[in-house]
Amino acid sequence: MNSRIRSLERQIDKVKRDLMRLDGLRMGSLSEQYNVCGTPGCRCKSSPPEKHGPYHQLSYTRKGKSTTRFIRKPNLSMVKRQLRNYARLRSLVDQWVDLAVELSDLQMAEAKQLAAKQRKRA
Numbered sequence: 045m046n047s048r049i050r051s052l053e054r055q056i057d058k059v060k061r062d063l064m065r066l067d068g069l070r071m072g073s074l075s076e077q078y079n080v081c082g083t084p085g086c087r088c089k090s091s092p093p094e095k096h097g098p099y100h101q102l103s104y105t106r107k108g109k110s111t112t113r114f115i116r117k118p119n120l121s122m123v124k125r126q127l128r129n130y131a132r133l134r135s136l137v138d139q140w141v142d143l144a145v146e147l148s149d150l151q152m153a154e155a156k157q158l159a160a161k162q163r164k165r166a
């Protein structure tokens with residue numbers, strides 16, 4: 045068998061193993077927000093104002109629907125890890141598709157060569 049085919053198959057197996065190792069996932073982008081409250085005389089209305097925050101906000105669009113939600117500080121590092129995992133998922137799927145397309149092309153070329161050889165023998 046073509047050694048490039050074997051190499052592609054090995055690389056695809058590695059991508060699959062890496063995918064299996066991903067744990068929590070979340071999509072979206074994080075931003076920081078500083079807010080002003082409604083309490084009269086609060087420090088957020090002094091001059092210069094000391095606004096409340098930062099509040100961490102996660103925004104994402106899924107199936108055409110945009111969502112924004114606040115992420116409490118104790119959950120921030122978990123959510124950041126989940127966002128990194130999601131980026132890794134997308135990157136691994138991209139790699140898999142590229143490898144799989146090349147593999148498919150080579151397999152078809154090999155099948156064509158084999159058919160030509162068999163026609164010659166017949």
Ligand SMILES: [Zn+2]
Nearest residue numbers: 080081086088
């Ligand atoms: Zn305030």
